[in-house]
Amino acid sequence: MERNKTIEETKDYIGMWVTKDGHIRHELLPNNRYDEARGNRKSAYQGSYKITGNHIDYKDDTGFTADGVFKDGVLYHAGMILCKEKN
Incomplete structure (x- = not known):
């Protein structure tokens, strides 16, 4: 039986x-950096991230840390539910 690949393996988190x-x-940029916009405020937060399996750890440029998990194509992060934007 073939196991499901993690998002780390597929790199489907980029975008x-x-x-x-x-x-x-x-x-989520391919160079392990992220840029978060909130409302009309572009680049409200920026920093780095690390993917391990289906888990993401964020560290913004001020030192604040947060995490999340990818499950069934959805990112659950800090009480938020984010879906990948289609191209």
Whole structure:
């Protein structure tokens, strides 16, 4: 039986992740950096991230840390639910 690959293995995390109302937008860049927009405020938070399996650890440039998990194509982070924006 073939096991499901983690998001770390597929690299499907790269791209824009958005809340349903579009207020929060996380752009996960291929260089392990992220840029978060909130409402009309572009680049509200920026920093680095690390993917381990289906888990993400964030560290913004001020030192604040947070984490999340990818499950069934959805990113659960700090009480938010983000879906990957389709191209």
